[in-house]
Amino acid sequence: MTHEPRGTKAPESRLCHVRTLLHPTRVTLVLDADCRSNSQPHKTLPRQHSPSKKAVNGESSPKSKKRRKMADAGGITKTWIKKHIILYTGATRHPFTVRIRDGSIDPSAFKRWLAQDYVFVREFVPFVASVLIKASKQSPEDMEVVLGGLASLSGEIDWFKREASKRDVSLANLTVHNATRNYCRLLEKLTLPEVEYAVAITAFWAIEAVYQESFAHCLEDGNNTPPEFVEACQRWGSPGFREYCRSLQQIANRCLEKAPEHVVAAAETTFITILEHEIEFWNVSSGGT
Numbered sequence: 217m218t219h220e221p222r223g224t225k226a227p228e229s230r231l232c233h234v235r236t237l238l239h240p241t242r243v244t245l246v247l248d249a250d251c252r253s254n255s256q257p258h259k260t261l262p263r264q265h266s267p268s269k270k271a272v273n274g275e276s277s278p279k280s281k282k283r284r285k286m287a288d289a290g291g292i293t294k295t296w297i298k299k300h301i302i303l304y305t306g307a308t309r310h311p312f313t314v315r316i317r318d319g320s321i322d323p324s325a326f327k328r329w330l331a332q333d334y335v336f337v338r339e340f341v342p343f344v345a346s347v348l349i350k351a352s353k354q355s356p357e358d359m360e361v362v363l364g365g366l367a368s369l370s371g372e373i374d375w376f377k378r379e380a381s382k383r384d385v386s387l388a389n390l391t392v393h394n395a396t397r398n399y400c401r402l403l404e405k406l407t408l409p410e411v412e413y414a415v416a417i418t419a420f421w422a423i424e425a426v427y428q429e430s431f432a433h434c435l436e437d438g439n440n441t442p443p444e445f446v447e448a449c450q451r452w453g454s455p456g457f458r459e460y461c462r463s464l465q466q467i468a469n470r471c472l473e474k475a476p477e478h479v480v481a482a483a484e485t486t487f488i489t490i491l492e493h494e495i496e497f498w499n500v501s502s503g504g505t
């Protein structure tokens with residue numbers, strides 16, 4: 217499957233037609249007639265066109281005023297979380313992680329997740345490396361935050377190998393599920409040099425934030441997380457990882473405030489697409505194909 221440059225449909229018009237159906241083990245996304253179905257390619261890359269000078273300078277259009285308001289309200293990404301709260305909750309409170317938290321997780325579901333996420337993380341490395349290259353051209357501070365994330369992936373890959381061997385999960389000759397393959401293809405597209413930094417850093421933040429929120433919930437008060445899964449939850453649910461995600465979010469907000477309208481629109485579409493992919497990915501872990 218290849219991803220074409222994104223279409224012209226505004227994210228707002230798509231999202232008002234999205235519903236999620238909750239089921240004990242999976243979250244189903246339902247898109248109405250004028251939205252694409254789940255099986256169609258995701259369109260996330262910015263269209264190549266020249267924005268007007270006003271849009272570039274972000275000066276006086278009603279949209280740029282709206283953006284300034286969003287910045288004052290705690291950042292554009294925060295307003296997107298609120299705007300797309302159904303999808304966001306679908307990704308961050310998925311039955312898979314909720315079951316880890318309440319202790320009812322099937323160990324075979326955890327093993328399935330482990331193997332698929334190992335595949336994902338290996339593909340995540342070149343994506344993060346591409347964000348690092350883009351960050352290095354923006355600011356030394358951004359570069360250091362992204363470099364920290366990239367460096368930690370080496371330990372993460374080792375952790376997956378150790379966990380797999382502890383749990384008798386073979387990482388050789390894995391069957392890669394469609395949801396994993398599709399998500400990896402999205403990462404590949406987002407790795408391209410022509411993807412704007414604002415879009416790439418927003419994607420990076422969203423990917424990390426879903427795991428942070430999901431696994432932090434498994435450690436919050438009232439949890440019944442079985443001891444054998446606590447280490448996994450701490451990997452992404454720790455205060456340190458939360459701080460790192462906040463730094464990514466601040467970088468994304470800063471870039472989005474300065475970006476032309478078409479890049480902001482592309483970043484929002486990418487944010488939505490990532491939430492959809494995260495849900496599909498959890499669904500596989502919960503027993504889907």
Ligand SMILES: Cc1ncc(CN)c(N)n1
Nearest residue numbers: 333336337423424427497
């Ligand atoms: C699918 C997925 N999403 C996010 C992460 C966190 N890096 C991950 N490991 N896997």
